[in-house]
Amino acid sequence: MGGLREVAASFVVPGPAGVAVRARLRLSDADVAVLCEVGVFLGGLATGDLAVRSRQRLEHDGGSWAVRKRELTGASSARWAGSITKATYDQWALARRGQARELVWLRGQIASVEARLARPLGAKADRKAGLARGYGSRAEWHAKSRRLHLLRDRLARVEADWAAGRVHVVRDGKQLARLRHHLDEAGLDAVAWRQRWEAARLFLAADGESGKRFGNETIRVTGTGQVSIRLPAALTHLANAPHGRYQLDAIAEFRHRGEEWADRITANRAVAYRIHPDPVRGRWYVTASWQRTPIPVLPLETALSRGVVAVDMNDDHLAAWHLDVHGNPVGEPRRFFYGLSGNAAHRDAQIRHALTRLLHHTRRCGAGAIAIEDLDFSDGTSREKHGRNKRFRRLISRFPTAKLKARLVSMAAEQDIALVAVDPAYTSRWGAQHWQQPLTTETRRTTRHDAAAVAIGRRALGHPIRRRTAPPRTRQSDGRGPRTAQAGPGTRRREGPRPRIPGPRTRSAGAGRGAKAGDQHARHRSGHAAEHGSWHQAKAPLPLSP
Structure with a gap:
């Protein structure tokens, strides 16, 4: 393959498995007081249960789960x-998955550092031999050797925790707990941090149950938006409704997916609810979530039967281009910009707005699928991979790959648009090499990102990306047809380099290599030596004797 890695096959991304919608609750002071008291009480029970589960480690089983549930039932409800x-x-399972990912990351980092430490200073990488590049200076080599010891110590601790089943978790998140020691950097004071801490430790979440009234017996939201909660046994004195319930004065109105939510509660299908405050804005919200019926994944050929809109994702915009079923770009390239400045809510809104415009553009084009790269930047911020290119590492760090893909999967499913993931190998390089210049005109400036979008779309459609260089006009066809013919979709290794044909590059033989190389006269069509030899005047004829 000439040093090129194997390109993975494209596939259709499955749709989302669940739905979550949120509505604001305009609570009265009495409602806020009751919710805070209930949330603090249940939060204390959740904190104690997490501590018990963490101490059980790997000895946990169904019996111990039942014991914990019985103990909590007496203080609250089943x-x-x-x-x-x-x-x-x-939360415990999430912490275990985090440990597994950390183990993989640490082992990869240690292997990378060891490989580079074994190389001479300033040595270049050799991909064919599988050799990494060496460090640039003796000081860097010494610093990396110290880092290697730290990574090995950290790996030993994580492996010990993994073997013992020990996890390090905080119920409201480690980030908020560590923020307590850096209030000046975060621009907070102790009071503001305490409000966030207490709000995060509230527990007001209940799973749904099909067959029960409105799909949830603990936190109930009726079709008119009336919200009521079942109070724990120790707080039944706060009830203002029958059967130990407290009914809020606020009305919940789900504007997004409201009809789908109404259909579920009308049929008494399970809906999970979570009531949570936003201490920054001083608001309260209720989030409803439910599982969707799995939709069969479309075959790749069916999803691409009407063409595809290929998208090259960048840190500030989405470059899109519509391709027909033959892999030809149609129309003009489009760019959908978004910003990554501001808080998380602002960034999320920018991404949603860009994806909405992309989906509308896809529907206008009549395409039935969107092609994106199956990017994975889990190791993209490593200095061992990108060296001293700090700017590039920061760019990858802030690139919202996971959020873009998650948002696009859920939003495309609502528009009945399939999402096709392709291997990102060489799309930018080959796109710029083979498609940027041919698609540039006097009125259109094609960028590298636009050319990469064309490469992504052609790979999704099963067409090769690279184009053969056209020969001279007089030799564009020979006995086997045009030389610019592409390999068929079923041809194996069509993405690899063409085999090197031994012999001269041109049809004419090189100097001294032809069949008549020894005959210098045969190299000319007429005259031979008379044309190219030196010219001498012949002597005058002798006079005739008398």
Whole structure:
């Protein structure tokens, strides 16, 4: 393959498995007081249950789960206890998955550093031999050797925790807990941090149950938006409705997916709710979530039957171009810009707006699929991979790859648009090499990102990306047809380099290599030596004797 890695096959991304919508609750002071008291009480139970589960480590089983649930049921209720134990299990399992990913990352970092330390200073990488590049200076080599010891110590600790089943978790998140020691950098004071801490430790979440009224017996939202909660056994004195319930004065109105939510609660299908505050804005929200019926994944040929809109994702815009089923660019390239400045909510809104415009453009083009690269930047911020290119590492760090893909999957499913993921290998390089100049005209300036979008679309459609260089006009066709013919979609290794044909590059033989190389006269069509030899005047004829 000439040093090129194998290109993975394209595939259709499955649709989302769940849905979550949010509505604002305009609570009264009495509602806020009751919710805070209930949330603090249940939050204390959840914190204690997480501590018990963490101490059990790998000895946990179904019996110990039942024991924990019975203990929580006496202080709250059976449904509250089920929600608490499920949340505890999810957080413990998430911490274990994080440990597994950290182990893989640490081992990869150690292997990379060891490979570079074994190379001489300033040595260049050799991909064919599988050799990494050496460090640039003795000081860098010494610093990396010290880092190697730190990575090995950290790996030993994580491996010990993994073997023992020990996890390090904080119920409201480690980031908020560590922020307590850096209030000046975050622009907060102790009071503001305490409000966020207490708001994060509230527990007001209940899983749904199909067959129960409105799909949830613990936190109930009726079709008119009336919200009521089942109070724990220790707080039944706060009830203002029958059966130990507290009904809020606020009305929940789900504007997004409201009809789908209404259909579920009308049919008494399970809907999970979570009531949570936003201490920064001083607001309260209720989030409804439910599982969707799995939709069969379309075959790749069916998804691409009407063409594709290929997208090259960048840190500030999406470069898109519509391609027909034959892999030809149609129309003009489009760019959908977004900003990554401001807080998380602003960045999320910018991404949603850009993806909305992309989906509208796809529907106008009549295409049934969007092609994107299957990017994975989990190791993209490593200095061992990108060297001293700090600017590039920062660019990859702020690139919202996961958020873009997650948003696009959920939003495209609502528009009945398939999402095709392709291997990102060489798309930018080959796109710029083979498509940027041919697609540039006097009125259109094609960028590298536009050319990369064309390469992504052609790979999704099963066409090769690289184009053969056209020969001279007089030799564009020979006995086997045009030389610019592309390999078929079923041809194996069509993405690889063409085999090197031994012999001269041109049809004419080189100097001294022809069949008549020894005959210098045969190299000329007429005259031979008379044409190219030196000219001498012949002597005058002798006079005739008398």
